[in-house]
Amino acid sequence: MSFVEKKISVKRSINLLAKNGIQVDDNEGTEILNFLYLIAKNYQYKGGIESMNLKEKSNYKKVR
Template sequence: MNFIDKKVSVKRAIAILAKNGIQVDEDEGTVILDFLYLMAKNYKKPEEEKDVESLRRNRTSGKTL
């Protein structure tokens, strides 16, 4: 898979994993990073959460100081 707008490099992902006690090489780091990007791309927020945001926005926008 090729994601155009990757913001985390493979080296950075390896460093973050190593900091948490997970030792991987560059190939494994690439696979892990591609998997995480795929998961993020396919993530859908629940409809309920969207409604909460609109309710919160409407409730706080009407307040006057």
């Protein structure tokens, strides 16, 4: 599976995992990164006004 707009390189992901005591090679790092991108791609946000940022909250009642 290939993601066009990867914002984190495999090397960086391996370094981040290593900082937390998880040792992986390039192949494992690629698989972990692809898995996380797949989860992020399929995530559906179901937040309400409570989860809006402050600017959105301040304009919420004025518009509606």
